[in-house]
Amino acid sequence: MFQFMKQPPSVLLPLLRSPFQGELLAWLFLHPDEEYAQIELAKRFGVSASTVTREVDRLSGAGLIIERRVGNLRMVRADTDVVVARPLTELLALTYGPSAVLGEWLADVAGVEEAYIYGSWAARYSGEPGRVPRDVDVLIIGDVDEDDLYDAARAAERRLGREVNMRRVSRAAWEASAGDPFLDTVRSRPLVQLKIDRGRGR
Incomplete structure (x- = not known):
């Protein structure tokens, strides 16, 4: 169900107007070589098309994204040439x-059935006030090789610039x-489920 009420300011990054603005910017700037149709972004983030349109209008007006028309589709991507692109990313x-x-x-790790971020990052993402977390805790559900998880965590740390802790549990234990x-x-605490899109690849 779409949320039409005004979102509270972002807790993870209070400089932003809303959590959705942070999610959209992060998705575009952390996938700088790809472009997306607005309708695809609305589906990914579970918001209305009009919500995406308003945000894209603001970001385009600020010179942070590039857009083009392909038939009836409005395609957008991050503008990596703008002077603030690197620090913003x-x-x-x-x-x-x-x-x-x-x-x-x-998505590249065999045996991952579900994954959730928990702990302080999930709490900030969910709107609980507090300092920006120093690390990210991830719960993996499935029969996963520990070495594969270790490699994935270290690769994620290099991309995110912070410690990533991954802990696996079996499906039976989770249920x-x-x-x-x-x-x-x-x-008992906030959880943020990750989308394991095996069709995309990195």
């Missing part, structure tokens, strides 16, 4: 980067109603 990687890139890294103190705590 670094700032977005540190704040909204985890939700923009971790799902793609994990158990209770009993594991760690999982009980994780379930």
Whole structure:
């Protein structure tokens, strides 16, 4: 269901007007070689087409993105030649980067069924006030090789500029109603599910 009410300011990056603005900017600037149709962006972020249009209008007017028409589609991409592109990309990687890139890294790891960010980053993403987290905690559900997870975590750290901790649990453990103190705590706090899009690749 689309949310039409005004979003609160971003907690992860208070300089931004809304969390969606952070998500959109991070997605575009952390995928600088790709362009996207507005309708594709609306589907990815679960917002209305008009919400994407308004944000794209603002970002285009500010010179942060480039747009072109392909038939009836309005295609957009990050403008990597703008003077603030490099520092902005670094700032977005540190704040909204985890939700923009971790799902793609994990798509290459065999056995990953689901993945969630938990802990302080998930809390900030969900609107709980506090300092910007120094690391990102990721819960992996599935039968995954520890070495593969280690490699994925280190690669993600290089992309995001911060520590990434990945912990795996079995499907049976995750679906158990209770009993594991760690999982009980994780379930009681905000969780951000990652989109594991195996069709995209990196």
